[in-house]
Amino acid sequence: MEHTETSASSTTGISRRHALTMAGGVIAATALTQTTGFAAAAESQNADAIVVGHGLAGLVATAELAAAGRKVLLLDQEPEASLGGQAFWSFGGLFFVDSDEQRTMGVKDSHDLAWQDWQGTAGFDRGVNDPAGQDYWGYKWAQAYVDFASGEKRSWLASMGMQWFPIVGWAERGGGLADGHGNSVPRFHVTWGTGPAVVEPFEKKVRAAVASGKVTFKFRHRVDELVTTGGVVTGVRGAVLEPSSVGRGKPSSRTVVGDFELRAPIVVVTSGGIGANHDLVRQNWPARMGTPPKFMVTGVPAHVDGRMLAITQRAGGRIVNPDRMWHYTEGLRNYDPIWPGHGIRILPGPSSMWFDATGKRFSSPDIPGYDTLHTLKTITDTGYDYSWFVTTQKIIAKEFALSGSEQNPDLTEKNIWMLLSRIWQTPEPIERFKAKGADFVVASTLPELVTGMNKLTGAGLIDLAGLKRQIEARDREIDNPYTKDAQVMGIRNALDYPGDTLSRTAAIHKILDPNAGPLIAVRLNILTRKTLGGLQTDLSGRVLGTAGTPVPGLYAAGEVAGFGGGGVHGYRSLEGTFLGGCIFSGRQAGRAAAAAL
Numbered sequence: 001m002e003h004t005e006t007s008a009s010s011t012t013g014i015s016r017r018h019a020l021t022m023a024g025g026v027i028a029a030t031a032l033t034q035t036t037g038f039a040a041a042a043e044s045q046n047a048d049a050i051v052v053g054h055g056l057a058g059l060v061a062t063a064e065l066a067a068a069g070r071k072v073l074l075l076d077q078e079p080e081a082s083l084g085g086q087a088f089w090s091f092g093g094l095f096f097v098d099s100d101e102q103r104t105m106g107v108k109d110s111h112d113l114a115w116q117d118w119q120g121t122a123g124f125d126r127g128v129n130d131p132a133g134q135d136y137w138g139y140k141w142a143q144a145y146v147d148f149a150s151g152e153k154r155s156w157l158a159s160m161g162m163q164w165f166p167i168v169g170w171a172e173r174g175g176g177l178a179d180g181h182g183n184s185v186p187r188f189h190v191t192w193g194t195g196p197a198v199v200e201p202f203e204k205k206v207r208a209a210v211a212s213g214k215v216t217f218k219f220r221h222r223v224d225e226l227v228t229t230g231g232v233v234t235g236v237r238g239a240v241l242e243p244s245s246v247g248r249g250k251p252s253s254r255t256v257v258g259d260f261e262l263r264a265p266i267v268v269v270t271s272g273g274i275g276a277n278h279d280l281v282r283q284n285w286p287a288r289m290g291t292p293p294k295f296m297v298t299g300v301p302a303h304v305d306g307r308m309l310a311i312t313q314r315a316g317g318r319i320v321n322p323d324r325m326w327h328y329t330e331g332l333r334n335y336d337p338i339w340p341g342h343g344i345r346i347l348p349g350p351s352s353m354w355f356d357a358t359g360k361r362f363s364s365p366d367i368p369g370y371d372t373l374h375t376l377k378t379i380t381d382t383g384y385d386y387s388w389f390v391t392t393q394k395i396i397a398k399e400f401a402l403s404g405s406e407q408n409p410d411l412t413e414k415n416i417w418m419l420l421s422r423i424w425q426t427p428e429p430i431e432r433f434k435a436k437g438a439d440f441v442v443a444s445t446l447p448e449l450v451t452g453m454n455k456l457t458g459a460g461l462i463d464l465a466g467l468k469r470q471i472e473a474r475d476r477e478i479d480n481p482y483t484k485d486a487q488v489m490g491i492r493n494a495l496d497y498p499g500d501t502l503s504r505t506a507a508i509h510k511i512l513d514p515n516a517g518p519l520i521a522v523r524l525n526i527l528t529r530k531t532l533g534g535l536q537t538d539l540s541g542r543v544l545g546t547a548g549t550p551v552p553g554l555y556a557a558g559e560v561a562g563f564g565g566g567g568v569h570g571y572r573s574l575e576g577t578f579l580g581g582c583i584f585s586g587r588q589a590g591r592a593a594a595a596a597l
Contacts, residue, residue: 047073047216048597049266050236052223052308054078055085056579057558057586058270059202061541064590065268066209070597073262074206074215075236077222078252078303079244084199085272086300086559087579089249091347091403092191092198092411093169094157095576097150099189101168105499107185111150114187118146121172121181122570126321132548134320137536137565141585144539145568145577148584157583160201163192165411167499171347171575173490175365175374181572182371186499188576194405194412198579220244220252221260223308226267226315226554233315233553235263249301249338265553266593269543270586273531273559274306274325275299276339281528286323289373290380297331297343299403299529308560312535316551317543320566321533326573329375329387330368331527332402335436343527344407344433349399349504350490352391352522353474353511357384359462361470364486373572376526387524388453388462390471394516397426398506402433422503439523446471446512449519456523475510530578531559536566540596541589555593557585564588 047070051062054076065072076082096102097114122142127133168189174182191197209215220241227235240258274280276298285292313319334342348368355361356379365371366378368389379387402408407429410418421427426434434440441452450464477483481492491508494500509516535543535556542550543561562568563581 044263045265046235046262047071047264049073049268049593050075050262050264051268051270052076052236053085053270053272053558053560054083054217055270055272055558055582056087056199056202057582058268059084059199059206060583060586061268061270061555061557061590061593062215063202063205063209064587065594066206066214068591068594070214070594072209072215073218073264075218075221075223075262077220077241079246080217080219081246081248082301082303084196084203086304087199087582088195089301089404089406090195090198090579091401091408092194092405092579093171093188093576094164094191094198094580095149095187095574096154096189097146097187099154099168101164101166101189102186104166105168105186105497107168109185109187111146113184114150115143115146116179117182117184117574118142120177120179121174121572121574123572124570134536135567135570137538137544138321138562138567138570139565140539141564141568142570145564145581145584149580153580153584157201162197162201165190165192167503169504170494170497170500171369172372172573173350173370175371181374183574186497187574190411192411193414194408195579196405196412218262223311226311227261227263228315231316231552233267233551234265235261236267237261247338251302251339266555266597267553268541268555268557268589268593269308269312269535269560270556270558271308271560272304273300273534274304274309275528275530276302276304277306278528280306281325281327284322284325288377290377291383293380293385293526295385296327296341296526296528297333298339298341299328299331299343299345299527301339306531309534312543312554312556312560315554316545317554317556318536318546318566319534320536321562324532324562324567324569324571326372326530326532326569327376328527328529329372329379329524330389331525332433332522333438333525335433335438343525345403345527345529346389346522346524347401347403348389349395349500349506350487350494351395351399351506351508352389353471353487355388355390355467355470356382357386357388357457357459357461358382359388359467361474362387367487367490370490379526385526386457389520389522389524390449390467390511391520391522392509392511392513392516393426393518393520394509395506396430396434396520399504400430402429434520439525441521441523442518444518446519449521453521453523471511475512478508478510530573532562532569532571532573533567534560534562537561537564537585537589539565539588540592541585542592555589557589558582561585
């Protein structure tokens with residue numbers, strides 16, 4: 001598959017990406033004008049556009065529509081407290097290519113290297129060259145997104161006031177081949193202020209549009225149907241839910257107090273994925289990922305239920321790649337949950353030893369931070385739905401980070417002194433989980449640790465002699481600056497990167513070194529998170545039908561559209577690409593819809 005370079009033309013100043021967006025808007029405008037006759041229907045319209053879902057993609061699309069002078073109704077079944085959706089709870093990681101932060105850290109990145117990594121990770125194989133193929137538009141969205149991440153993405157977001165932590169993280173280090181899965185270089189840029197700071201600039205734009213009369217919020221409006229007239233989407237119907245004062249992310253009432261029908265020539269669906277709907281997750285779970293776990297923790301609020309996928313499908317939209325999903329293997333049960341089954345992910349450095357439920361050590365690429373879905377399959381193949389980290393206090397102090405804006409008060413609150421305290425102490429949220437979390441075992445000796453591990457599960461699966469033998473074998477590899485142990489190689493490789501040395505990798509040491517203790521075992525649960533497939537869209541964000549042609553009047557963006565095209569990530573993610581996918585697809589859909597009007 002060839003890739004044509006997309007740098008801006010020196011003579012026209014128009015990039016391929018901009019040309020595609022502009023062309024998409026013109027095509028959409030022509031098709032909709034021919035089909036609907038806007039002028040005749042104007043008197044019955046409630047707005048120029050309806051956006052369903054007030055998460056990040058919905059806010060971006062709404063901001064773009066309003067900036068173009070369009071009147072927008074922004075609907076969501078949740079109360080105002082949850083404005084911003086899942087993005088608010090995120091770590092705020094964004095994927096940039098050849099950024100200022102990378103160059104400062106000595107990282108040499110390029111568009112070509114990023115595109116190589118994306119293709120090797122995505123593994124597009126479902127009709128990339130066939131307009132009817134499931135991967136046809138996902139591949140085109142991937143090209144456009146890598147162009148965006150290599151080009152204007154950082155400067156555009158910076159112009160809105162966003163900033164990033166100067167040390168770039170290295171997530172998803174891959175499966176071991178240069179042209180295979182994974183990031184060849186660090187690309188995970190943590191937003192200063194985490195998820196709330198990603199949401200903030202777009203929320204400000206939308207609230208300003210509300211103040212000027214361009215946007216109207218419709219909280220507690222649950223869409224149950226897309227209205228179609230002669231094959232054209234012309235509005236939405238649904239239920240008005242009773243007012244709710246619950247806090248952000250907490251489950252809200254589903255008591256119906258009325259109904260509604262709203263009309264507009266454009267409907268943009270930005271309703272998110274299926275991560276909180278475990279039945280739907282298991283229904284779509286592919287055989288290549290093993291047997292669906294019986295127990296999973298949930299990485300998203302309860303309202304992320306996937307309802308709008310089926311609703312949009314009934315209106316003619318095509319769902320592609322429903323079996324592609326992204327779930328984490330390092331989930332903790334939250335001792336202070338916000339939503340049902342609330343799980344928190346450990347973002348690990350490379351040093352903890354990883355064992356299955358029976359105490360057998362995983363081999364490469366099932367190393368912390370390397371290949372999420374390969375490790376997920378390895379875990380499910382064991383017949384158990386959990387695994388173990390065996391680690392030390394020295395390692396968790398330097399290497400453990402927890403997902404979620406609320407778990408990183410230093411970054412979220414932009415508190416420099418609290419951030420600097422990580423140099424000499426374990427972050428307080430991690431210490432709280434160690435003390436209160438149901439998945440932690442802490443002991444001064446290995447026999448005590450094994451006793452605690454077996455007590456925690458009640459299964460007695462861990463054999464002391466077997467675990468000791470494997471740990472001692474790994475520890476012997478530390479005696480030399482070279483090794484055959486792939487994980488130890490990875491630790492030494494990490495320590496060659498200044499960013500890891502400064503903030504994410506502990507000095508290499510033996511697990512059984514008493515000076516590094518106490519010993520810690522962490523039970524790791526499967527944590528549901530992202531939907532990688534979804535509604536198929538063209539590069540304008542128009543939802544396509546089963547025949548491959550746009551459903552007139554219907555657009556989609558964000559996770560419900562597989563972050564673009566019904567699957568911009570293919571089978572796997574490079575990380576830092578979910579928030580960015582919401583931003584890019586929301587922008588594309590909002591601008592194209594505005595042009596179509």
